[in-house]
Amino acid sequence: MRRKPLGLALSLLLVWLVAYPISLVLLESVGGPGEWTLEHLVAFMSDSFEWSALWASVWISLASVALAGAIGIPVGFFFETFTFPGRRILGALIALPVVLPPLVGVIAFMFLYGESGFITRLVGAALGLDGSPWRFRGAGAILLVHAYSMYVYFYLFTRAGLAKVDASMIEAAQSLGCSQWQTVRRVVLPLLRPQILAAALLTFMTSLGSFSAPYIFGGVFRVMTIQIVNSKLNGNMNAAMVETVALASVAFIALWLFGRAGARRSVAATGKGVASAARNLEQPLARWVAAVLGWTFAVVLLLPHVTLIVVSFVPFGTWTTQLIPPEYSLGNYAQLIQEPERLRPLVNSLWMAAAATIGALSLALWAGRNIVQRKAVLKGVIDRLLNVPWAVPGTVLAIAIATTFSVYAPWVGRWILVGTVLILPLAYLIRNIPITAGSVIAGFRQLDPAFDEAAASLGAGRLKTLRRITIPLLKPALLAGGALAFVTAVGDFVTSIQLYTFNTRPVSIEIVAALRDFDLGMAAVYGVVLMLVSAGAMVLGTRR
Amino acid sequence: MSQAGLHLEHLTKRFGDHVAVRDLSLSVPPGSILALLGPSGSGKTTTLRLIAGFETLDSGSVTVDGEDVTALRPADRRFGMVFQHYALFPHLNVGENVRFGLARSLSAAERRQRVAESLALVDLRGFEERRVNELSGGQQQRVAVARAVAPRPRVLLFDEPLSNLDPALRERTRRELRAAINQIGVTTVFVTHEQEEAFALGDVVAVLRNGGLEQVATPTELYEKPISHFVATFVGRATTLKGVMISADRVRVATGIEWPVTSPVALEAGQQVSVTVRPEMFVSSDEVGLTGTVREVRYTGARAFFEVDTQLGNVEFEADVHAARVGDTVWLSARNARAFPRRGK
Numbered sequence: 071m072r073r074k075p076l077g078l079a080l081s082l083l084l085v086w087l088v089a090y091p092i093s094l095v096l097l098e099s100v101g102g103p104g105e106w107t108l109e110h111l112v113a114f115m116s117d118s119f120e121w122s123a124l125w126a127s128v129w130i131s132l133a134s135v136a137l138a139g140a141i142g143i144p145v146g147f148f149f150e151t152f153t154f155p156g157r158r159i160l161g162a163l164i165a166l167p168v169v170l171p172p173l174v175g176v177i178a179f180m181f182l183y184g185e186s187g188f189i190t191r192l193v194g195a196a197l198g199l200d201g202s203p204w205r206f207r208g209a210g211a212i213l214l215v216h217a218y219s220m221y222v223y224f225y226l227f228t229r230a231g232l233a234k235v236d237a238s239m240i241e242a243a244q245s246l247g248c249s250q251w252q253t254v255r256r257v258v259l260p261l262l263r264p265q266i267l268a269a270a271l272l273t274f275m276t277s278l279g280s281f282s283a284p285y286i287f288g289g290v291f292r293v294m295t296i297q298i299v300n301s302k303l304n305g306n307m308n309a310a311m312v313e314t315v316a317l318a319s320v321a322f323i324a325l326w327l328f329g330r331a332g333a334r335r336s337v338a339a340t341g342k343g344v345a346s347a348a349r350n351l352e353q354p355l356a357r358w359v360a361a362v363l364g365w366t367f368a369v370v371l372l373l374p375h376v377t378l379i380v381v382s383f384v385p386f387g388t389w390t391t392q393l394i395p396p397e398y399s400l401g402n403y404a405q406l407i408q409e410p411e412r413l414r415p416l417v418n419s420l421w422m423a424a425a426a427t428i429g430a431l432s433l434a435l436w437a438g439r440n441i442v443q444r445k446a447v448l449k450g451v452i453d454r455l456l457n458v459p460w461a462v463p464g465t466v467l468a469i470a471i472a473t474t475f476s477v478y479a480p481w482v483g484r485w486i487l488v489g490t491v492l493i494l495p496l497a498y499l500i501r502n503i504p505i506t507a508g509s510v511i512a513g514f515r516q517l518d519p520a521f522d523e524a525a526a527s528l529g530a531g532r533l534k535t536l537r538r539i540t541i542p543l544l545k546p547a548l549l550a551g552g553a554l555a556f557v558t559a560v561g562d563f564v565t566s567i568q569l570y571t572f573n574t575r576p577v578s579i580e581i582v583a584a585l586r587d588f589d590l591g592m593a594a595v596y597g598v599v600l601m602l603v604s605a606g607a608m609v610l611g612t613r614r
Numbered sequence: 615m616s617q618a619g620l621h622l623e624h625l626t627k628r629f630g631d632h633v634a635v636r637d638l639s640l641s642v643p644p645g646s647i648l649a650l651l652g653p654s655g656s657g658k659t660t661t662l663r664l665i666a667g668f669e670t671l672d673s674g675s676v677t678v679d680g681e682d683v684t685a686l687r688p689a690d691r692r693f694g695m696v697f698q699h700y701a702l703f704p705h706l707n708v709g710e711n712v713r714f715g716l717a718r719s720l721s722a723a724e725r726r727q728r729v730a731e732s733l734a735l736v737d738l739r740g741f742e743e744r745r746v747n748e749l750s751g752g753q754q755q756r757v758a759v760a761r762a763v764a765p766r767p768r769v770l771l772f773d774e775p776l777s778n779l780d781p782a783l784r785e786r787t788r789r790e791l792r793a794a795i796n797q798i799g800v801t802t803v804f805v806t807h808e809q810e811e812a813f814a815l816g817d818v819v820a821v822l823r824n825g826g827l828e829q830v831a832t833p834t835e836l837y838e839k840p841i842s843h844f845v846a847t848f849v850g851r852a853t854t855l856k857g858v859m860i861s862a863d864r865v866r867v868a869t870g871i872e873w874p875v876t877s878p879v880a881l882e883a884g885q886q887v888s889v890t891v892r893p894e895m896f897v898s899s900d901e902v903g904l905t906g907t908v909r910e911v912r913y914t915g916a917r918a919f920f921e922v923d924t925q926l927g928n929v930e931f932e933a934d935v936h937a938a939r940v941g942d943t944v945w946l947s948a949r950n951a952r953a954f955p956r957r958g959k
Binding site for chain 1: 668687688689690693695697698705717771
């Protein structure tokens with residue numbers, strides 16, 4: 071009987087999109103065919119500056135994990151364990167940083183805590199200082215931004231994990247004499263281990279690839295992502311390649327270590343899976359203390375969003391030494407709508423992100439069908455390839471894509487796409503593959519395989535089944551994956567800064583350009599629009 | 615040569631080293647109902663999936679009404695299938711589910727008519743606009759039947775059709791299902807692991823074991839004339855004892871205890887055999903025959919099953935509920951038994 075190597079075409083496409091560019095960077099770092107050399111590698115190894123940048127990347131990522139975990143886990147426990155006035159709305163509000171594109175989060179922090187930020191001016195005035203009371207720069211500033219944007223991973227994962235902890239486990243521990251604290255430490259936390267590890271891995275990888283915060287706040291403090299882009303901008307491509315390989319190696323080692331930690335002792339709760347109900351705080355005082363704590367936390371977290379909105383109404387050049395901006399108008403928004411050159415980056419970002427998302431969703435559908443429904447021979451290979459872009463920092467991926475698609479050699483799958491309108495959508499698509507694939511494949515796994523067979527038994531061909539059954543049933547997964555992919559692409563900065571052309575410049579590049587021109591209002595307008603677009607996409611993506 | 619009905623010829627299917635279906639040949643006359651009965655892992659579901667085309671045959675062929683459909687995709691076979699968990703499309707309402715398989719060539723009015731007819735067949739008139747998740751298990755099952763029959767399939771396939779229903783509903787649904795199939799007169803194959811279901815629904819029952827066909831026969835024939843010791847014990851209840859043939863139609867199970875037997879093969883005097891006796895074939899005898907003490911009584915209404923410890927082992931017989939009590943000594947004789955040659959003897 072006929073047996074096709076199922077999944078071969080998809081595997082080849084993924085190799086070309088994902089593995090091939092990264093392999094080319096690896097080759098280039100040792101000179102490439104014809105001129106093999108370890109010279110660049112040796113130069114890297116003997117340069118203490120390079121080592122300190124690499125170390126900085128590692129420790130700041132570890133510190134980000136610790137700080138984000140220290141905030142996110144207790145907050146997750148707090149919201150999942152107690153009920154108090156406003157718990158539901160607060161619980162949703164404090165997850166908001168997740169819809170703030172990294173660069174927008176960074177500039178919001180700058181408007182708030184930067185040398186001329188609101189809080190800085192307020193504190194300075196309160197203390198009667200002439201200058202700013204602090205310099206919001208270096209590792210501390212980066213860490214704060216990371217903790218702000220990444221605690222959400224711990225918060226959401228902890229809540230999801232707690233919602234699955236069987237109430238009878240907790241009752242069993244208490245019936246065996248455990249105090250509340252002992253129950254948390256000896257029963258609940260071990261059960262939450264998979265979620266906490268997943269959040270830690272996500273935070274570590276995001277921090278390792280973080281670019282916006284080090285770019286804006288780093289100053290003399292250099293991390294590897296910045297180092298790579300600087301080497302490339304200075305024309306030192308060999309150094310950029312070796313640095314890229316070094317950062318990618320750290321990412322893969324981290325992924326391997328986290329994988330080992332996860333595999334070593336993963337526990338699954340057995341039982342009826344009835345989650346323990348949140349405890350209503352009975353004492354009025356306790357209820358109000360909890361509510362005040364919750365609202366204070368939410369206000370602190372929402373300040374960056376509010377600041378961004380406020381600054382977006384400040385006309386150019388009107389806010390200099392005053393404590394708060396003296397003038398407000400809709401002028402910046404009017405400019406955005408009326409001036410085609412102002413609007414262009416926004417249009418660019420929207421269409422490029424949409425195209426990349428549609429491409430990544432199509433790939434995810436193809437992959438899901440091969441991995442889950444048809445159990446392709448190459449499903450293991452496909453699965454690994456789909457996850458590679460997630461493990462590779464954005465800077466590394468951008469360098470790899472730039473290297474691959476700046477040469478015309480069609481016989482080895484290389485075309486000149488750098489400098490064309492295609493390069494950014496392609497880069498966004500590759501970065502989005504793990505996001506859409508993760509969601510869509512999970513969706514496929516929840517689909518009863520009998521639906522496909524039922525459609526076939528009723529005479530439906532492959533296309534009709536896809537159109538009438540698979541896609542409608544996968545709608546929640548497609549919307550969720552699509553929304554997250556779109557949000558990532560529309561606010562992308564790290565890939566864009568290396569691959570954009572003037573005609574295809576996206577919003578993030580325009581934000582940095584506006585900041586450079588001290589046009590804070592315009593930068594904030596772009597930030598607000600990105601924030602609204604992202605929030606809109608997320609609302610659409612989570613609709614059922 | 616054109617043959618009406620469904621014909622399976624030498625079907626073989628392997629999964630790696632495991633042979634799921636082994637050289638299986640079967641014929642289902644047009645309009646009749648075949649039950650595939652067997653324990654877990656006997657290959658019955660794989661056989662059904664091979665007929666439907668969801669699994670690819672390693673060898674053999676499937677023919678329907680003279681047409682070899684072996685190479686056809688499931689979508690092109692025009693077979694209807696009712697899945698174990700029904701597989702109703704949750705995003706479509708009842709009417710849309712039933713309409714799903716109807717040909718594009720039908721006009722809108724014809725489609726509406728066909729949907730209404732199919733729903734009427736399963737006694738769900740006017741259910742078109744209902745959401746499938748608002749229906750009870752029994753109603754979902756009937757929608758699945760309506761959906762499968764709406765395109766007027768050549769063969770109807772059922773995978774464990776009643777296994778998801780509670781016992782009270784099962785019997786009623788079984789009757790309704792049988793009536794609906796008879797009404798449309800479609801050739802039907804269904805899979806079950808329950809003998810009662812196979813006997814109630816199937817005109818013919820095929821007993822499968824380890825991927826091979828053990829026996830195919832009417833329910834009565836299967837029960838009364840099982841072809842192997844496996845069929846005798848898998849289909850219905852039976853006590854198995856060892857015996858020695860004393861003539862072609864009598865067996866001795868112990869000194870002085872001889873019973874009449876039938877056998878699927880010719881047996882000679884002196885041959886070692888396994889003897890199976892149905893519970894209702896035992897009769898109480900007056901201090902002759904097999905003796906033992908009643909260990910357990912299981913009431914089923916007017917009749918009861920009695921577990922008896924005898925010198926030959928455990929024996930089960932069926933009688934009036936007042937025939938004996940726990941602890942009583944009873945003497946049993948068999949009115950009829952079935953003998954099978956013992957392997958290795």
